[in-house]
Amino acid sequence: MARSGTAKLTTRTASVPEKIPIRLTVNGSQMELRVAPWTTLLDALRDHLDLTGTKKGCDHGQCGACTVLVDGRRINSCLTLAVMKEGAEIITIEGLARNGELHPLQQAFIDQDAFQCGYCTSGQICSAAGLLAEGKARTPNEIRELMSGNICRCGAYPNIVAAILQAMERS
Amino acid sequence: MTPFQYARANDVADAIKQIATDPSAKFIAGGTNLIDLIKYDVEEPTRLIDISHLPLRSIEQTSTGGVLIGAMVPNTDLAYHPIIEQRYPLLARAIMSGASQQLRNMASTGGNLLQRTRCFYFYDTATPCNKREPGSGCSAIDGINRINAVLGTSQACIATHPSDMCVALAALEATVHVAGPAGARTIAFADFHRLPGNTPQRDTNLEPDEIITAIELPPKGFSANYSYLKIRDRLSYAFALVSVAAALELDGDTIKEARLALGGVAHKPWRSSAAEAALLGQRAEATAFARAADWLLHGAKGYGHNDFKIGLARRAIVRTLGQAARGTPQSLSDKKIR
Numbered sequence: 242m243a244r245s246g247t248a249k250l251t252t253r254t255a256s257v258p259e260k261i262p263i264r265l266t267v268n269g270s271q272m273e274l275r276v277a278p279w280t281t282l283l284d285a286l287r288d289h290l291d292l293t294g295t296k297k298g299c300d301h302g303q304c305g306a307c308t309v310l311v312d313g314r315r316i317n318s319c320l321t322l323a324v325m326k327e328g329a330e331i332i333t334i335e336g337l338a339r340n341g342e343l344h345p346l347q348q349a350f351i352d353q354d355a356f357q358c359g360y361c362t363s364g365q366i367c368s369a370a371g372l373l374a375e376g377k378a379r380t381p382n383e384i385r386e387l388m389s390g391n392i393c394r395c396g397a398y399p400n401i402v403a404a405i406l407q408a409m410e411r412s
Numbered sequence: 413m414t415p416f417q418y419a420r421a422n423d424v425a426d427a428i429k430q431i432a433t434d435p436s437a438k439f440i441a442g443g444t445n446l447i448d449l450i451k452y453d454v455e456e457p458t459r460l461i462d463i464s465h466l467p468l469r470s471i472e473q474t475s476t477g478g479v480l481i482g483a484m485v486p487n488t489d490l491a492y493h494p495i496i497e498q499r500y501p502l503l504a505r506a507i508m509s510g511a512s513q514q515l516r517n518m519a520s521t522g523g524n525l526l527q528r529t530r531c532f533y534f535y536d537t538a539t540p541c542n543k544r545e546p547g548s549g550c551s552a553i554d555g556i557n558r559i560n561a562v563l564g565t566s567q568a569c570i571a572t573h574p575s576d577m578c579v580a581l582a583a584l585e586a587t588v589h590v591a592g593p594a595g596a597r598t599i600a601f602a603d604f605h606r607l608p609g610n611t612p613q614r615d616t617n618l619e620p621d622e623i624i625t626a627i628e629l630p631p632k633g634f635s636a637n638y639s640y641l642k643i644r645d646r647l648s649y650a651f652a653l654v655s656v657a658a659a660l661e662l663d664g665d666t667i668k669e670a671r672l673a674l675g676g677v678a679h680k681p682w683r684s685s686a687a688e689a690a691l692l693g694q695r696a697e698a699t700a701f702a703r704a705a706d707w708l709l710h711g712a713k714g715y716g717h718n719d720f721k722i723g724l725a726r727r728a729i730v731r732t733l734g735q736a737a738r739g740t741p742q743s744l745s746d747k748k749i750r
Contacts, residue, residue, distance in 0.1 A: 257415050258415060258416070258417045258418070261418060277415070278415075278416055278417060278418035278460065279413060279415060279416060279450070281447070300451065301448050301451065302444060302448060302514075302515060305512065305514060308514055314488075314517045315513060315514050315517060316514050316517050316518050317444070317514045317515060317518065320443055320444050320447045320448060320515075320518065321443060321447075321518065322418070322440070322443060322447065322460075324418050324462075325440070325443070325462055325464055368513075368514065371513070371514075371517075372513070375513070377492070380745065382745040382746055383745045385648070385745070386648050386744055386745040387513050388513075389512055389513075389646075389647075389648035389649035390511070390512020390513055390514045390515065390649055391512075
C-alpha cells in the first residue's frame with residue numbers, strides 16, 4: 242500500500258540505529274553479541290549464534306515453533322527482542338541433552354513417535370519442558386490445554402500428549 | 413518493519429520523562445502484541461522504551477482488603493498467585509482462557525489492557541481502517557465481520573477488544589492506577605476502555621504520556637459463585653467469539669448481587685447496570701438469567717457474518733449464570749459446557 246511512501250522510507254533509513262552489545266547465557270555458555278534493536282531472540286539464536294534448532298514458523302507468536310526457555314520459563318522467541326533479554330539465561334533444544342544423554346522428553350518423543358515432519362518438534366519439546374517445570378498439568382486434558390500454544394500441522398497431537406505423559410511419569 | 417531505537421527506563425519517573433520527549437516512542441513491556449504489530453507495519457514507533465524491568469512486579473493486599481497488582485506482573489504469575497486463585501478465581505480463569513502459556517509467561521498485566529483489536533482489517537495495511545488510519549473508512553462493516561462487535565459499535569468501527577482478563581476485571585470492578593507528567597491518578601475499569609464513536613483510533617482513556625502502574629481489585633472476589641465461559645472457534649488458543657464473566661452473591665437461591673460482563677462483542681468489556689439490577693432479589697434460575705441476557709444484549713446489532721453472536725451470547729449468558737449459581741464454574745481443560 243502507498244502509505245509508507247518513499248519520502249518516509251528515506252528519512253527512516255537515514256537514521257538506522259546502532260547495534261547494541263548484549264550478553265546472554267545460552268545453554269550454559271556466556272555469549273556476547275551485537276544486535277539491532279529489532280532483532281528478535283529467535284533471529285539472534287539462529288542467525289547470530291547458529292543455533293538453528295529453534296525454528297521460525299509463523300514469526301507472529303501463533304505456532305510455538307520458536308519456543309525456548311528464558312530464565313526457566315517457556316516463551317515465544319519470535320516476539321521477544323534480544324536486547325530486552327540482556328543477562329538472561331536461555332535454554333534451547335540444543336541445550337536439553339546432558340552428557341550425551343537425551344533429555345527424557347527427547348527420548349519420549351522418539352519412543353512415542355511424536356512427530357512426522359519434525360518442524361514443530363523443538364518448540365514442542367521446549368514447551369513441554371516448561372510445562373513439566375510449571376507442574377500444573379496432570380491429566381491428558383490439562384496437557385492438551387497447556388500445550389495449545391504449539392501447533393503441529395502433521396497432527397501428531399495424540400503421540401505428543403503420550404510422550405509428555407511418559408516423560409512426566411519418569412521424572 | 414520500520415527500524416526503531418531502543419532505550420531502557422530505570423524507574424517510572426524516567427519512563428514518563430522519556431515518553432514525554434518523543435511523541436513517536438512507545439513503551440514496551442511483554443511485547444506480545446506490539447512486536448507483532450510492528451512486524452505488520454501497523455505500529456511504527458521510532459523508539460521503544462523498555463519498561464519490562466520496572467519494579468512493578470508485586471501482588472499485595474491493600475489496607476482496605478483489596479489487592480494491588482503491579483503492572484509488570486506476568487499474566488501467568490497473576491493467574492497462579494494464591495490470593496488470586498483463592499479470592500478472585502474468576503480473574504484466574506479468565507486469564508488462563510486467553511492466549512497460550514508461552515504468551516501468558518511474557519504478557520504483562522498492564523499490557524493486557526492495552527492490547528489492540530484483532531480485527532482482520534486493522535492488521536491488513538492494504539485495506540482502509542479508521543482505527544489504524546483515522547478517516548480512511550471501516551472495511552469490516554461491509555466486509556468479513558464474523559469476529560466483529562455487535563454492541564456499542566459506530567459507523568466508524570466495529571472492532572472488539574480481544575482480552576479475556578479485562579472481562580473479569582470489568583466484572584470485578586477493578587481500578588487502574590496510572591502515572592503521568594501531571595502525577596498519579598486512578599481510572600475506574602468501566603471508564604478505562606472507550607467505545608469507538610468517531611475516534612476509534614483511541615482504545616482507552618490513558619493519555620499517550622501516561623503509564624499504567626498497577627491494577628487494584630476491590631475486596632469482593634465472588635469466589636463461591638462465579639464462572640468464565642469462553643466460546644471460540646478452537647477449543648483453546650483462539651480469541652473469543654463470545655465470552656461471559658458471571659459473578660453472583662447468593663442468599664439461599666436468591667440473588668443478592670450480580671456482576672455480568674461480556675467479551676468478544678464490543679470495543680470494551682460489555683456491562684449493563686440494568687441487566688445486573690434485573691437479577692437482584694430474583695431466584696437464581698433460567699428465567700431470571702434469560703431476562704438479564706435480554707437487558708445485557710439490548711440494542712445488539714449484527715453486521716451479517718456476526719449476527720450469530722447475539723443468539724450465542726444470549727445462550728452463553730444463561731449457561732454461565734447457571735454455572736455460577738450452582739458453584740460449578742466452567743473447567744479450563746474439560747471443554748464440555750455443562
